[in-house]
Amino acid sequence: MKLLLSSISGIAVLLLAPAALAQLPAPKTVDLGGGLHVIHGQGGNIGVSAGPDGVFVIDDQYPNSAAANLAKIQEIAGAGPRYLVNTHWHGDHAGGNATFASAGAMIFAHENVRKRLSGEVPSIGLDGKPAAISPEVAWPVLTFTQGVDFHVNDETIRVKHVSASHTDGDAMVWFVEPNVLHMGDVFFNGIFPVIDLGSGGSVRGYLAVMKETYAQVNDATRIIPGHGEVATKADLARQIAMLEGAIAAVDARIKAGDTLEKTIAARPLKPWSAFAWSFISEDSFTRTLYNGLKK
Ligand SMILES: [Zn+2]
Numbered sequence: 001m002k003l004l005l006s007s008i009s010g011i012a013v014l015l016l017a018p019a020a021l022a023q024l025p026a027p028k029t030v031d032l033g034g035g036l037h038v039i040h041g042q043g044g045n046i047g048v049s050a051g052p053d054g055v056f057v058i059d060d061q062y063p064n065s066a067a068a069n070l071a072k073i074q075e076i077a078g079a080g081p082r083y084l085v086n087t088h089w090h091g092d093h094a095g096g097n098a099t100f101a102s103a104g105a106m107i108f109a110h111e112n113v114r115k116r117l118s119g120e121v122p123s124i125g126l127d128g129k130p131a132a133i134s135p136e137v138a139w140p141v142l143t144f145t146q147g148v149d150f151h152v153n154d155e156t157i158r159v160k161h162v163s164a165s166h167t168d169g170d171a172m173v174w175f176v177e178p179n180v181l182h183m184g185d186v187f188f189n190g191i192f193p194v195i196d197l198g199s200g201g202s203v204r205g206y207l208a209v210m211k212e213t214y215a216q217v218n219d220a221t222r223i224i225p226g227h228g229e230v231a232t233k234a235d236l237a238r239q240i241a242m243l244e245g246a247i248a249a250v251d252a253r254i255k256a257g258d259t260l261e262k263t264i265a266a267r268p269l270k271p272w273s274a275f276a277w278s279f280i281s282e283d284s285f286t287r288t289l290y291n292g293l294k295k
Pocket of ligand 1: 088090093166185194
């Protein structure tokens with residue numbers, strides 16, 4: 001892929017050769033009104049808030065989709081990203097950090113995101129191999145432990161760390177006045193979630209954070225999940241019901257003394273088989289629940 005780096009008014013702008021751009025699936029955007037957009041692309045859902053104070057962005061997908069996403073942000077917001085929040089460290093959410101930072105974005109995240117991206121805490125990728133250390137330009141420059149509030153574009157944007165769930169460094173982002181919530185990967189809408197036990201994630205913690213969040217949203221809240229279509233409180237309720245049922249079914253096997261192999265063979269998640277997808281099969285989610293609950 002041919003990338004050209006230029007500098008306009010001191011802001012580095014990445015330009016992608018049109019031929020290379022054509023090879024990538026075009027990102028799809030959803031307009032939530034009031035300058036808020038969602039970009040659905042190859043990885044996690046990107047949130048964009050555009051306004052007079054600058055473009056605020058949540059997550060940046062993969063390195064190889066970063067230039068196309070920057071172009072899309074420029075198209076919908078009329079400017080490049082100024083503030084960037086990573087909901088967690090995974091490569092399908094923070095993989096574009098180096099490209100976005102080089103284009104002028106200042107990166108904010110929970111302190112464990114920086115620790116994992118910088119290698120201060122060695123991490124295992126979702127492929128089971130040691131995760132590569134990211135270049136320093138990709139590391140968050142501002143880290144928080146509990147959260148941070150932004151007061152930009154005439155709104156309050158509340159970034160809040162949640163306890164161990166998908167990983168040990170998850171944050172959710174509330175656009176308070178428009179009542180829009182980006183839940184990061186603590187919500188996979190309509191599909192089995194990834195619960196990354198190797199990054200400090202927790203099965204029971206994941207369910208607990210989903211329930212806490214459910215108690216904080218209302219019927220008018222529009223929820224941007226980490227993966228899947230923009231959702232409502234009712235969609236979140238369906239996901240919680242699945243996870244609660246699935247945990248109970250696998251926990252019953254553990255309490256009966258079944259091994260992992262016997263549990264998988266018994267298909268305790270059969271009632272929720274429709275939640276299986278290309279990345280998380282019924283068997284693999286059974287394995288995650290078993291290993292997480294057995295801890
Ligand atoms: Zn993730």
